[in-house]
Amino acid sequence: MEIRVEYPNLALFVPELIVLITGFVLFSLDLIYKRLSHALAIGVSVSGYLLALLYIVLNFDLKGETFYNLYIRDQFSSLLQVFMLLLTIVLLAFTYQYQKFKRSLYGEFYYILSFSLLGGMLLASSYNLLLIYIALEAVSVSFYILSALQRRDFTSKEGAFKYLILGGLSIALASYGAVFLYLYGGSMDLRQVLNFESPDKRALILGLILFLFGFAIKIGVVPFHFWLPDAYQGAPTPITAYMASVGKIAFFAPVLRVMPLVQEGFHQTWVLSLGILAVATFLYGNIVALVQKDVKRMLAYSSIAHSGFIVAAVAVAETIGLKAAIYFLLAYSLMGMLSFLVLAVLERSGAWENRIEEFDGLRFSQPFLALIFAVSLFSLLGVPPTVGFVIKALVFMSLSFENLWWVAILMILSVGISTGYYLRLVVLMYMKEAEKRVSLQLTGFEKLSMAVLAVSLVLLGILPMILWDYISPTSDLLFRR
Template sequence: MEIKDIISIEYPKLSLFLPELIVLITGFTLFTLELIYKRLSHPIAISLSIIGYLMAFLYIIFNFDLKGETFYNLYVRDQFSSLVQLFMILLTTILLAFTYEYQKLKKSLYGEFYYILAFSLFGAMVLASSYNLLIIYVALEAVSVSFYIMTALQKRDFNSKEGAFKYLILGGLSIALASYGAVFLYLYSGSMDLRQILHTNAPEKNLLILGLILFLFGFAIKIGVVPFHFWLPDAYQGAPTPITAYMASVGKIAFFAPVIRVMPLVQESFHQTWVLTLGVLAVITFLFGNIVALVQRDVKRMLAYSSIAHSGFILAGISVAEAIGLKAVIYFLLAYSIMGMLSFLVLAVLERSGMWENRIEEFSGLRFSQPFLALVFAVSLFSLLGVPPTVGFLVKALIFMSLSFESLWWVAILMIVGVGISTGYYLRLVVLMYMREGEKKLALNLTGFEKLSMAVMAVSLIVLGVLPMILWNQISPISEMLFRR
């Protein structure tokens, strides 16, 4: 027998990895130009970033149904990865429109920001596209390290550095827990692929249980599940506000994506344990986030606790051991990414006035000085609260409906209580903006693209609530596909 008959080299199918490769090349191009020119022109960096992201976006659009595995089954391309990557790229591109003016005002213009952003987007895209523990670890590090750096980019701002340091310490803990979990999972099955691990019927079940607990605890820290949430309010408040918008949208999708892939696999073996454990964590997270948000005087910090509360809502859907729960989770996650991005971007624009501190009182009479910002922010707040006809009402209704399939009525009832609590801080802002006299006269100039992107996001929050089938027709077969793996 000849050597060529023994050794079979499988060439990678780059067509399955091309969007990620385009984003990675974009990042290295920006990195190289920054090294050569020391201070790369910001308009050039923004233009190159948008070109790269647009190429990746269009490739996914025209090859949305592309499926397969490459790099020796380490990497997966399916409709789930394509859908979430479209949202990641689109939201990152929108973010670029708001960063330059904000960074200029804060005197925090760094050319490094653009390639760090590209690398974080690359890591987020990879995180959504693999079942392999090693690939997940590398992608998780890529996203996390980028977030640590971008959180600290606020020049001469102690809160920014404090938030980044807390994020670094607890983020390091999450990586350590996930790594130890991966070790125990490998010892149990002899495989690095989550699909094989969770379908292995080995006698040492304790290794499997311990590995899963540590692995999921690592992601619980990243997601901000109570009691692993301590880094999130400080990091969200201290980070440059456009970066906070990025973490609350693209970051939320990226860190939830591996958990969504694990969800159908774990429930086959640990159905009741999974349902009860995640149900309890969801309720604690949701109630805690809403109660603490209610007493905040800083709106940015209030929205950070609101993000924790919404993580609890998503976790409740993940606890449901049915495909309907997965459908509700994916819809909720994508819808929240728009709400989170829009609400924090409104704060980022307001901060450009130079005298804005995000205090609740400052929103009094905002509709008189900035009617456009007041309107889009109100739409975002109504959607976060779950007022019809916004998509927030739809996705929360889907979560409640999915909970009925596991008879988790106690979770639904407690979450209704939490929604009632959240009414206090969401509607308070709307009342201040539209029913009180103005405290500050703001002079802000928004670019045409800024106005257009914010208007499109606000309209999409209503359209996706009124015409849910636009997104549901894509999400439904994706969820069924993930449960068949």
């Protein structure tokens, strides 16, 4: 009997392989040098990520499965990985100055960041329950550590501990869900499980509920959101920016892959249950954000609200819903990264504590930062011509396909509530006298990165087809799979 050996097609796995090698190189350098040069670590990191990014861009239409169908490369994974890599590169322009000011310079930061990025890329590239679990652990454990990297800061440790406890619950729920899904379909591949026909669907339903609840905790969907405000507030602010952008893309990726598979057999249940969760999430996030005095915590609740908007799009069991969800997810990753990075820079000014009143007259002492922050706030609110208006209009339009008018009306109400805290910050920066002068110097890379992100928010609002032309065929492909 001839045994046929299937060799893995490594051409599909090159970007992840580059990021993995980058992580091990950084780990080895940290072992070799007692005090790893941060310039060297940043140089190695950026070089590796740019190389992986270049490979994806040049082979964007590359498709296929390898490692015995554990891993899949398609336009969906490539698109999400492009954003993950770009945002991680942007993040590295801000981390050194911030860590130096906070006296929290750790060589471990760079390779832990690489391993979390690798986990996020894998989450976007698989239907296999085992690989999803491993990738979820890689991202989660890295986030627990990164959240606690603030030296002599109790809130950092407290937030990381809460994240660890509820993150452990998330992993447990997703794992139990995977067990029931395997018992039902006899396969680790979600496509086979969800296409398996059996008269007794109790194991399937229970497995799906537990699996999706596990990711609901990671995403910050109400009522599974309790860890998020404390973790976002306590973590080093560049790490908060990373969790709100790359982390959100990574944790939403498996849910978006499952959406076209689930809706066929549980259409009405899917629409109604996710619609209710979406409404609870965006209303709660915006109402609580309205009364916050700490801007960083306010943006954390804003992140919860935006998760609700994405879930509202996911509730639409049509191709347009998936397109709206992907567009919203990628656009919010830019807005979330930019808004938190502005706070990261301001924290280097000395006694800055992110209190709302500290933003009084910011345009007088830091006109560039005030302008950048205003653009990000307008985009988060959804003011044209920013991309925030496009994505909210897209979600609103998609809701009409399932006659979810009650969700759409409450969404408009929620956006109206958010006006109270977004515009309040803009008014404080531009229409109030400065109570204290903010003195700090931005590096050229910081200014360039923030300017590029801000311009992207406006450009995608004026020319949304730039991104839509990639998202539309990607979504159609997932629904035809």
